[in-house]
Amino acid sequence: MNKPLTGNLAIVSGPSGVGKSTVIAEVLRRRPDLYFSVSFTTRAPREGEVNGVNYHFVDVPEFERMIAEGELLEYANYSGNYYGTSAKLIDEKLEQGIDVLLDIEVVGSKIVHDKRPDTPLIFIIPPSFEVLSQRLYGRGTDSEEVIQKRLDRAREELKEVPRYDYLVVNDRVENAVDEILSILRAEGCRTKKRIHLVEIEEE
Numbered sequence: 001m002n003k004p005l006t007g008n009l010a011i012v013s014g015p016s017g018v019g020k021s022t023v024i025a026e027v028l029r030r031r032p033d034l035y036f037s038v039s040f041t042t043r044a045p046r047e048g049e050v051n052g053v054n055y056h057f058v059d060v061p062e063f064e065r066m067i068a069e070g071e072l073l074e075y076a077n078y079s080g081n082y083y084g085t086s087a088k089l090i091d092e093k094l095e096q097g098i099d100v101l102l103d104i105e106v107v108g109s110k111i112v113h114d115k116r117p118d119t120p121l122i123f124i125i126p127p128s129f130e131v132l133s134q135r136l137y138g139r140g141t142d143s144e145e146v147i148q149k150r151l152d153r154a155r156e157e158l159k160e161v162p163r164y165d166y167l168v169v170n171d172r173v174e175n176a177v178d179e180i181l182s183i184l185r186a187e188g189c190r191t192k193k194r195i196h197l198v199e200i201e202e203e
Contacts, residue, residue, distance in 0.1 A: 037086070043055075
């Protein structure tokens with residue numbers, strides 16, 4: 001009875017090292033009915049990555065065909081590789097009444113929000129910038145130069161926080177997950193999503 005006519009679309013952003021992937025994985029574990037949109041990319045798969053799970057891996061001609069035919073909700077080129085989100089796949093899920101979660105960086109989130117202004121934007125931040133730096137260094141996988149570039153980019157991304165609807169602090173994963181699930185639940189209770197449940201008599 002309470003099932004919405006259409007699903008809700010929500011965007012999660014956050015700087016590298018904030019623990020976004022860990023938080024999203026736990027959100028999906030606790031909300032198995034939620035659809036996580038997997039991006040398309042032209043870059044080669046990294047070791048351990050699975051097509052259709054980590055990314056949809058396609059070649060450049062196929063990606064450019066998707067651009068030309070308007071199949072992408074947003075796309076960008078990073079370091080010579082395309083990355084993008086399929087509008088077709090997302091709309092299919094939304095039309096089935098399934099909630100969709102997107103993990104998109106700040107530029108892409110603005111593109112999507114300009115096209116679909118009702119989409120709630122969620123930004124995950126660390127408890128402090130010092131903690132973010134510690135997490136990046138703690139990975140032990142990147143060079144000093146790469147880490148500094150990530151920190152510089154994080155500073156720029158944090159300037160976009162006022163544009164977001166919700167701010168989630170990832171001090172502890174379970175707390176961040178609880179907050180995101182609460183946001184998604186509240187969005188599903190919006191009047192426009194449930195107005196079909198109300199019988200309004202014409203006077």
